[in-house]
Amino acid sequence: MNYAHLKEELIEYSKTIGIDKLGITTADPFLSLKDRLIAQQENNFASGFEHSNIDERVDPRLSVQQARTIISIAVAYPSKLKNPPKSLPGKRRGFFSRSSWGVDYHDVLNERLKKLEAFLEARCGPEAMMRMVDTGALSDRAVAERAGVGWSAKNTFIITEEFGSYVFLGNLITTIPFPVDKPLEDLCGSCTKCIDACPTGAIVEPGVLNAQVCLSYQTQTKGFMADEFRSKIGNHLYGWDTCQLVCPYNKKIPQPAHKEMEPDPEKVKPLLLPLLSLSNKEFKREFGHMAGSWRGKKPIQRNAIIALAHYKDQTALPKLVELMHDDPRPVIRGTAAWAIGKIGDSKKEENELLIAKKREEDQEVLEEIDKGLTLLGFAVEK
Template sequence: MDYERLKQKLVVYSQSIGVDKLRITTADPFLSLKDRLIQQQERGYASGFEHPILDERVDPSLSLKEVRTIISIAVAYPSKLANAPKSEKGSRRGFFSRSSWGIDYHDVLNDRLKKIEQFLFVECGTVETVRMVDTGALSDRAVAERAGIGWSAKNTFIITPELGSYVFLGNILTTLPFPPDEPIEDLCGSCQKCIDACPTGALVEPGVLNAQACLSYQTQTKGFMPEEYRSKIGNHLYGWDTCQLVCPYNKNKDHHQHEEMKPDPEKVKPLLLPLLTMSNKTFKAEFGHMAGSWRGKKPIQRNAIIALAHYKEESALPTLLDLLIKDPRPVIRGTSAWAIGKISKSEKEEKALEDAKKNEQDENVLNEIEKGLSFIREKK
């Protein structure tokens, strides 16, 4: 079979199904990546969301024994929200990062990859494949870098010359011996705007991310958010975009060619107060189709409470006081106590916190109640 010809045919087909860029690389082990991953773990920079088996993250043959090449794809997503609702006093709003706009990108890219697999089956008959989108063993970014989708930037994203870094990545391991593409030049140069703009110093050096300090990671944890990050997330409910927004290669990049990625303003910038009392069923109906819902409603509700404290939204106090007393989850009770202290200036809330302290059994919640009380007393 003429695999160069098949490759060109595949590129044309991929464009017809909504793939913005397709490149192919070898299935050689990612040996330099292994060294970086070991160093990341030793320095305590891993998020804990990564695939747990290191060798599987760097050796494609452990995911598909007879793998010959890897197909890497990029699908662009929007960066600007038209007709965004305003966040105003009495009706404050949160914000989901751009990676969570539209339908969950895992579903969108898996659909496109399935179509590519079917194309290969029709063209070649016998072929083995394995799809991966973000949750697979391999690093989608490492594959994309070696395939020439883009270069691995100082902010750790893949930057494509055509689309900037506003792209979702996916890949297919295949037993077909396609001719591989070449990597492209790293064009970051001396620019380090992303590093300078990172509010927590999570980008510790070019291309090295301390995931534990990244605000995107912090919005996705389920426990109490460390105090040092609460004042920094603002109204963000999920994810963080600053290191992409400041990148010169993303200037004027706004991709709306895919209907599935079209953001619903009321979903990506939702009212905060209704989130606090939303049932699981309602949360899934409203936000279940979005990538930002993958950790469930508790992290979103916790972040919404922090956002209301950021705004010092006094209309939220009755709901927060109710959560402090009635919510069965310590993280929500404790974060509510902290937020009450941030927002309130009155003796009414101070007394409510004192009363809650008498009945509270959880040490972490008691600690947050004390924080709330100290905030109120400092304002006197």
């Protein structure tokens, strides 16, 4: 079998099924990544969303014993929203980051990798292969970097020269001895725009992210959001793109034409208030197909309440009072109480908070009620 020829055929085929870039690397262990992953944990910089077994993360052969190569694919996604609906007083809107536009990228990339698998099986017979998109053991970025798909940039992204960093990554581990590609030159140079623009200083040094303070991570947690981040997330419901938006390599890039990834403006910039009344079933129907729904309804609703507080939207007060009194979830009751303090300006809101304070039994919610009262100028006894 001529594997160089097979690789050429594979690359040609990949273009016909919506893969924008493909590179191949060996299945050798990612040695320098190991220390990096250990350091992330020791410094408490990891998010907790990473695959937990570090040996499996760095050694592809713990996933596929006879692995010879890893195919890395990149699929570009749009970064510009056509005809965005306006966020108006009384009709304020939230925002899902670009990685959540269109159909969940896990489904899109997995479907494309399945096609690559079938293509290779038809030519090589049954081979041991394993697909990975985001949730697999390997670091998708480390694979893409070594396969020459893009360089590993200061903002920790893989940046492609063709599509900037707006690419999703996926891998196919194979037992096929393809010739491999070379890593690309790092083109960040002396630029530090992403480091300077990050509102929380999350890029602690070039290529190192403290995920705990990254606003993308903060929008995805399920508990109470620390006050310092509430004032920063603005109207963001899921994810964060500042370190991509400021990057010069994302400025003059083509908008990809993948139908599945086209954003529905009403879904990616939804009205905030209706989000607070969605049942689980309605949430799944409306947002379940989006990558940003993976943590369920609660973080999105919590962030929607914070966004309404950010806008000081008075029309939200009746709903927030209802949530503070009746919602079974402490995070929602407490965040609503804090938001009432942020938005409210009358005795009425103060009375509602005092009523809630008498009834509430959850310690964290009680603290949020006190924050709300303090924001309204009420002297809270400690």
